[in-house]
Amino acid sequence: MNTDNNELSIYALGGMNEIGKNMYAIEYANDILLIDCGNKFPDESLLGIDLIVPDVSYLVDNKEKIRALIVTHGHEDHIGGIPYLLKKLNVPIYATRFTLGLIELKLKEHKLLADTELTEITAASMLNFNKIEVSFFKVTHSIPDCLGIVFKTPEGTIVHTGDFKFDLTPATKEHADLHRIAEIGKEGVLLLLSESTNAERPGSTPSEQMVGKHVEEAFIRAERKVILSTFASNVSRLQQVVEAARKTDRKLALLGRSMVNVVEVAMERGYLEIPEGMLIDQNQINELPPEKVAILCTGSQGEPGAALSRLSTGNFRGVEILAEDTVIFAAGPIPGNERNVTKIVDNLYTIGAKVIYGSGSTSGMHVSGHGYQEDLKWMLTLLKPKYLIPVHGEYRMLHQHRLLAEAVGVEPGNTFIMNNGDVVDIKESVARQTRTIPAGNTYVDGVGVGDVGDIVLRDRKQLSEDGMLVSVLTLSKLDGKLISGPDTISRGFVYNRDAEELLKEVERLITKTVNELQAENKQQWNTIKQAIRKTIGQYLFSQTRRRPMIIPIIIEV
Amino acid sequence: MNTDNNELSIYALGGMNEIGKNMYAIEYANDILLIDCGNKFPDESLLGIDLIVPDVSYLVDNKEKIRALIVTHGHEDHIGGIPYLLKKLNVPIYATRFTLGLIELKLKEHKLLADTELTEITAASMLNFNKIEVSFFKVTHSIPDCLGIVFKTPEGTIVHTGDFKFDLTPATKEHADLHRIAEIGKEGVLLLLSESTNAERPGSTPSEQMVGKHVEEAFIRAERKVILSTFASNVSRLQQVVEAARKTDRKLALLGRSMVNVVEVAMERGYLEIPEGMLIDQNQINELPPEKVAILCTGSQGEPGAALSRLSTGNFRGVEILAEDTVIFAAGPIPGNERNVTKIVDNLYTIGAKVIYGSGSTSGMHVSGHGYQEDLKWMLTLLKPKYLIPVHGEYRMLHQHRLLAEAVGVEPGNTFIMNNGDVVDIKESVARQTRTIPAGNTYVDGVGVGDVGDIVLRDRKQLSEDGMLVSVLTLSKLDGKLISGPDTISRGFVYNRDAEELLKEVERLITKTVNELQAENKQQWNTIKQAIRKTIGQYLFSQTRRRPMIIPIIIEV
Structure with a gap:
């Protein structure tokens, strides 16, 4: 997609202006490296949806470039989308021992384990993908064996923190490698992707x-x-x-x-x-x-x-x-x-x-796994990036993260607050955000992935609020006259037994409407259906202040 | 209802094990005095419901006994149910000047103002309803002109706090009348109804x-x-x-x-x-x-x-x-x-x-209007009630309020944690909770009050999650054979254009089911509908893991 093959590009397919569904990509020349592939849970407006995963159609269109999916840690918002990605693309996966254990559980469930290439890495691993050299550093979070990732490219070094907090007295051996982080900073970081979950919270995360x-x-x-x-x-x-x-x-x-x-x-x-x-x-x-x-x-x-x-x-x-x-x-x-x-x-x-x-x-029974403001400032101070892309957070968190970065010396204007699909291109150490790639939500509902769209959801919303009313009319093939019906039933609207009169009046109005149209020789089904929806909709709203979905069905015999 | 006419009874029609919809009653001999009549907003499980108000059928059955509705303050959870109460019962209302102003706005909207008897009271007012003498005391809350209520009955004194906090430096002249509260306590309180909203929060409410x-x-x-x-x-x-x-x-x-x-x-x-x-x-x-x-x-x-x-x-x-x-x-x-x-x-x-x-x-930009634990202990200490009924709160709040009461000297066993409808009867200064009256939720949906019940809500829930599928069959009056259809449409289930094959298979299965039943001479409509619901339900679940509502409609011509 890059017009110039030596350009470096960074973008998110999930995790920007949202909590969850994290997925980021580093693209250089003909190589794409993916970071994490999470899911998120729907809010109550997405009726009936089980799960949301990243829309990966851009990756499918560029599948010959994809070299690896590198996973920072094993939380659902970083690994939960992997089965859905693998159903569309076969990507080799790199992760630490514990993270791989959780990924394997997931792939077993989806019957994908046998066909997936899984490679175990440690904080000391080094990987090479053509011109991109990848190394790691250990961070502390609320799950074992978490990594930050360092991408050395000919254009400069990109760092992704993964999820992290600093905890100088962690409960087990999950210390962050502060010396390694300092060293990376000393060698020079062109751009940092750093998590923003707790960017609104002052102070340091408790141990x-x-x-x-x-x-x-x-x-x-x-x-x-x-x-x-x-x-x-x-x-x-x-x-x-x-x-x-x-x-x-x-x-x-x-x-x-x-x-x-x-x-x-x-x-x-x-x-x-x-x-x-x-x-x-x-x-x-x-x-x-x-x-x-x-x-x-x-x-x-x-x-x-x-x-x-x-x-x-x-x-x-x-x-x-x-x-x-x-x-x-x-x-x-x-x-x-x-x-x-x-x-x-x-x-x-x-x-x-x-x-x-x-x-x-x-209660004293919980501490966050995500760094508060002081933790984020420590990371920024140690890594000294020229550019910052705050990731993993809703807008106000990304915004606060920008303010923190500016407070510790990142130049105003060098922080990019992006949407999923926005691309930062880097050339000769200068970063610019001017273009976008396709990105969005894919809904998982039952076994269907992506088959529930806005129309289905809009219908569910209307059905959930005011229910529906179906009315069946049987018309004669010969002259279009009503020969049976209307037969009307409702669900989720009124309790039918309590609303007999209301429904009787509905049927009377439908009969009247159909007869009038027939008399005027307006017998197209669409005309009839529209007239019924309008007349009955108005009548029911005037009587109940509700707007059930009205479904006229015409049968011709 | 009391078998003995000289018994004192106390119960809630709303506000117990819930936040909102407050409504309490004091009943002595042939007189019922009501305290507040609030609404609450539905949670997301009550699809399409606009408002919840108390079920007042017990009051309708005893309307000749009802003497007054006394309102502690003007918040929605204390006055929002009044229009719905007044549509069933004409009750004289007593409230302070500011509270009355808000009630009047509400009654105007519902066109009930002209027919309602409204009486302005102050903290110094005294009212008499046969054997019950009612007086008041000023409390501080987050709205002007709030009252606690004192009911002197032949059996003893009952106090209702209304909503309150203690604020020794309120922003305007809304001081609680501590001296009056102390005096009431000194004279002796048999039973206290006290609010519990912040019973979980340690310390005192900030000013x-x-x-x-x-x-x-x-x-x-x-x-x-x-x-x-x-x-x-x-x-x-x-x-x-x-x-x-x-x-x-x-x-x-x-x-x-x-x-x-x-x-x-x-x-x-x-x-x-x-x-x-x-x-x-x-x-x-x-x-x-x-x-x-x-x-x-x-x-x-x-x-x-x-x-x-x-x-x-x-x-x-x-x-x-x-x-x-x-x-x-x-x-x-x-x-x-x-x-x-x-x-x-x-x-x-x-x-x-x-x-x-x-x-x-x-942010420093908000303080609660409800007393924290120390405030609740102050009220209990000043009033020294023999019995406590914690009101206005979910179970854990009522429970914590009981622990606070016991800490400041209310005898263990003398706190009643009640549901709406539970009755405390008092005779010779001994309180007992042994019986209940009808109480519950009335749902307001559009202009309908109480016409949306559990069946309609259950249908809305199913419709909201997986949508529905209607299938119309036209059967011959002569031999029950299928002469047209099945015609199948779905809403909120799958997007019809993407699911043509699925729906075609559904129609094929329905035809097969109907033909088989016809061959076996099983032609009752209920039998046919049940068989369709079962067959299609199983098929769709196996294909999609969804359970849309399946509605077969049979037309006979």
Whole structure:
């Protein structure tokens, strides 16, 4: 696509002006390197949609150039789109040991594992793709084995931070490699892509060890069972829970599919150590005295099908939360999930359980994995980039990130706030944003990928608000006269039995409309349908202030 | 309903285990006194519903006993249900001057003003309803002229706090009458109904003056227009904005219907003072230098149709927000509104405006009107009730309120955590909760009140997630054979043009099903419809993992 083959281009296919669905690309000459391929969850306006993944049609059109997908870490918003990408393009994937473990789980589920080329890398790996040399540096986040990526190109060095925070006292060995980051900065960075999730929050992210301290205190105070829910992938936190269980002499049971899966991957690959004999099966829980049991489970976001939600309503077979048990939400609610979480808290209090919940800053049971303003300034200061593209955030976060960059010395005008599909081109060390490539959302609904578009969603919205009314007319083939019907039924509009008169009047109006048109010899089906929609729409709005979808169906016999 | 006519009963028709829709009742002998009648807004599961109000069928059945509706203050969750109550029952209403002003606006809108008996009261009023003597005390909240209510009955004294916080330095003259509250406590309180909204929050509610200080600083720093959005009914806050405008020599424009209405009521009735000549019309804004203008507008919760939202997208006729203007959200987002608010913040940053937003504790631009834990303990300590019914809150809030009460001396077992409809009966100073009356939600959808029930909502939910598929079959009256159709259309399921083959297969399967049944002589319509729903449901789920609503329609000719 580049008119000049020696130009360097950078763009996002997801992650700009949104949280989630991260996907970025570095293009030089005839080579495209991809960074991450995430998903995101729809907001409530996207009715019935299960998942959103990046629209990769630009990549499909340029598939001969694509050399690799390099993955910074294993969170869903960075790997959840991979199966959908692979169904359209076969791309070799590079990731660390733990990240690969999670990707493999995902590919197994989609039956894509056998056909995909997976390469394990470490922070010390070096890769070459023609003129682009790729190296890495370790960063700290809320999942093990995270990387930042360095792309050395003939035009200069591009750095992508991945998701990160600085934590000088992480709970496990997940230190960021500060010396390596400083060295990269010293060698010179032309352009930095840095994450912006917490760019609005002043100060520094608290250390993960704070959570460990609070978990331990809660375990000591608890006189009966402890049920702790957190993100399965936060292995450092799981390790701290294991520690607390060890110190209070409790056995540990795992509930919820993703908790069981991730713990298995983490133990197999050496990221999580659980003392011999500590893990018990869920059917052993009731055999032990309650003060000897801890449960680690999914559902910290109040997800309706997850373990904690089912436990809170007594719907988890064989395991019960009882009065005086302690339930810990070791994860703050992600915006949008508050109601689901508080509904569970209400249920747990009804049972008589003790509940520790709230945002991390009130409960002490959660810290963010994303750097606050001081963390972002540290990264900018160490790397000293000429240009910044803030990534991973809604507009106000990208905007605040720009202000932070300017405060630590990035020249005003050298920060690009971009949309997905906007391209920054670099030539002779000068960056410019002037053109765009196709980018957008692909909706996943059931097994359909991309088959639900705006029309289907608009219809779902209308149906959801005011329901619908179907009216079937049978017309004579001979003269177009009404020979049967109209037969009218409604769903989601009014309760039919309560609205008999309303529906009778609808049918009378339809008959009248059809007869009038027939008398005027206006018998095109479209004319008839339009007239019915208009007449009935007006009548129903005047009677109910609702606008159900009106569907006339004409049958000719 | 009381078997013994001298029993005292207390119950809620709304406000228990929920936020909003407050309505409480005191019943003694043959007299029922009602406290408040609020509405609440539906969560996203109640598709298409506009409003929820209390189900008042119990009151309709006992209408000869109802003596009065006494209103504590003018917020929607305390007055928003009144028009729907009045459409079923004519009840005399008692409220303070400001509260009455807001009720009158509402009744005018519903054309109920002429037929309603409204009586103005003050904190010094005394009312008598047979054996019940009613008096009041002033409390501080986030709207003027709020009352707590004291009911002296032969069985003992019942107190309802209304919504309250303690603020020793309120911005206007809205001090709580601490001496009167202490006196009531000294005389003896049998049972207290006290609000629980902030029972989870430790400490004391900050003073409203804090907001004034921050508003003033922002006005001084602003170099161009200031646009401030807050709840129109928070007149103390409006007064502080007026002060800030006066000090910085700005004219003030009001945007948004409820802002204009409430300011008018507040000025007319003496709750808000705006210096002569400060108020300007919106079309004068552009005639003044930007540093001489402040705008007070609705939409602090990000409501899509409100003034601020329209300003942020350039859709407010004649008024524009420009680069370097300052926009202040002087209200924290109510849970559930965060996304709407942040979308507006993103838009404003895109314009280049300066934006001050966030929760009150981060921005300094909002304080709660509801007492935190220390405030609730002060009320309990001053009133010394024997029994407590925590009201106005979800379960965990009621639960925390019980713990606070026990900490300051209410006997364990003397706090009743109730559902709407649960009744506490008091006899010889002993309270018991053993029985219930009918209570629940009435949904308002368009002009329909109560006509949308669970079936309609369940249908809307299914329609919203996977859409629907209608299939019309025309059968012969003679032999039940298929003579036309099936004609199949879908909405909100798949985009019909992309799914021709799928729909063709659906029609083939329906034809096959109908023919098979006909051959077996199974021609009842219900049998045919059931078979179609089953066959097509299974087929579509296997192909798409979706479950559209399947509606077979049979026409006989």
